[in-house]
Amino acid sequence: MVKVKQKFPRPSIPPDNIPQKINDILGQDDISSIILPGMRIAITVGSRGIRNIALITREIVRVLKEKGALPFIIPAMGSHGGGIAENQQKIIEEFGVTEAYCGCPIKSTMDTVQIGTTPEGHSVVIDRYAAEADGIVVLGRVKPHTAFRGEYESGLMKMMAIGLGKREGANACHAAGWKHMRRLIPLFGNTILNHAKILFSVAIVENAFDETCLLEAIRKEHIAEREPELLVQAKQFMPRIWIEETDVLIVDKIGKNISGDGMDPNITGTFATPYASGGLKSQKVAVLDVTDESHGVIIGAGMAHATTRRLFDKADLEASYINALTSTVFDVVRIPMILNSDRAAIAACIRASNEIDVRKPKIIRIADSLHMEYIYISEALLDEAASHSNLEIVGELQDMPFDENGNLW
Template identity: 35%
Template sequence: MKFPRMVKIGQSFPSLGLADLTGELNRVLSQSNLRDSIKPGMLVGITAGSRGIANITELLRVLAGHIRSLGGRPVLLGAMGSHGGGNPVGQAELLGSLGITEHATGAEVICSAETVVIGSAFYGDIYLATSALACDAVIVINRVKPHTSFHGDIESGLLKMLAVGLGGPAGAASLHRSHPNLLSRAVAEAGMAVLKACPVVLGLAIVEDAHEATSKIVAVKPEDFFETEKNLLSESRRYLPGLPAAEIDVLIVDEIGKNFSGTGMDTNVIGRLRIQGAPEPETPSIKRIIALDVAAQAHGNAYGIGLADFTTLRLACKFDRESAYLNALTSTFIQRAMMPMTLPDDREALKAALRSLSGIAPQDVRMMRIHNTLHLSEMLVTENLHKEISDSPHIKTLGPPHEIDFGPDGNLPPF
């Protein structure tokens, strides 16, 4: 089979990262009047989630230092729902892989799956971690961005950290009993209920640009969580990176993993949800997706592999079914954990994908290769796709067309 030639391109996005992250966070904290809420000797919990938030270690370190300067005793509360296998050991390991440790942040890390019911929502019981209730004050920190499974006024952010993150495995499972179309409402309702039951004194909302750089830090009073997060979500949507073409025959994804997206591959990027009862996005339209490997930072949790059509034996051998299945059963989006057609290596996976495209000759296929769905500043595209998009001011050609080269093991080398 003759494969089409590829061209390396760069895709430019506005760079909005803060020049002095520590200085900005200190400025925000100094204006937040935390001194009125945190008194000497108070135990202050800081939420620590499982998402790969940029600069999270530095942000937590500075925040913990500020709390100590007020006389408080900061601790980090593992807040990740059912992630990390839904158990304290797995949660601590996952946080450690993100650099969130006591040594790096200066605050003890507390991971626990113990929760209590603090109320009810339209979908069922609302849960809250006992570790949060044991604190004298709680500060919620999270990135605000579009979610990969649902859309609405509230998606990923402070309220979801409260509703799902601090809800533990039981809270996550309860909330996900909602119909997919009602998940935004569920997060908002549960998050507001937890806000009233938990001693939350402040929220720190983070917005990142398309380069995964921290572009804004906003201190949010508890009574302003809903409206502020709603506005920041609209802002965040403008920075969401995407693919430079809406119609693609084959998309090759070098790595998937929860360090890139909660669904392994960002559904906003690939245009696939695979949620029963929820309509699929109209764009982008991708006929076949090949997931080649799972990132080392994901520790084998290849949840989201069911969004692909083809994969490789090396990914399948690393697949931590226990963690992925727990995510799938908790969310109820079971198709996302289903293993697609598995081929011995990259070459055979690509050949299978091309053979499956009825009526499209391999040399005419419109194909794209990306590192992952988070880092989209560089990619490979076929010559026909390059011709279509090269006139865009956001696209830069980084090299001449070249043949697809497989290593002796049949796998593609990094690009």
């Protein structure tokens, strides 16, 4: 295997510049004018591993307080954390979004309040604390979804429909299946815009290096129009594997803090529904471990062909199944072949790949689907990498570094 550097555009907002950026976007007349003294304002924070999320949240809180408002934070993540309020608060606290750091209360509940119905007659609910507030700031990242394609994918509309909707709202959106998600997300989201006390959103877009590259405040009445434009930008900035096809893909770690699907299929090609496609083409996938931040939720393991006993022993099946039941997609939590070591899992995938040169298999290894600047490729892919303008070979060919237990280090 050899280490390879992947090249991507890298526009970014350095963390030191984020406080001033928040000042600027919340200081715009159309935003500043609707923040009034004494307003109790809820700020949404989701379950994804968003770079600088604690800092961005803290700075929004600071500006709201400077204008005399009374902000508080609500976990907005559908059924994640096992659908338990305390767990949802713990998830955002692990991202650094704590009361002490952000300077305001966190209010976590699974209770919801119906605020309207969609034009098709669906009941639309949102978090009780958000419903009782004087205003809501929808904070969220805009990026391609892992299971469907549409004008609105993973972003502000989804944060309202499923995040603010808690488990009940998530169930309502998912009940019809992923085939209808591209229609239901804006249907529910627009109903919330029409009936809830949304003030504005703060949209985040990240570059291929998992860095903040865009922060934008959008008034309530412009969210529906602006989000699709931001999604186009997000797709342009998204990382990928520049090599299009391989025999075996090795993923060191999956996790809910990495992607809603554990590993982002927009990169790995491991889609769990037929309503989205793209990413790498591979015959077999080996997933070796799950992040500690996932607390045993092994969403994504089911899209692998082989895994390790290390991952299986960490699995919290009940929490994983709650998430799968809500999304109605079971494939992501199926248990793949379980091997006792990384070496055995990788070897199984090579052995079971068809019509390949088993002496020189094409293998790509990634740390996870968030960190894509450096990957490892096998010798059989060396010529392809050497001729690609967005790939730079930065190491020497070396045997995979297995320890005495057959695990990579």
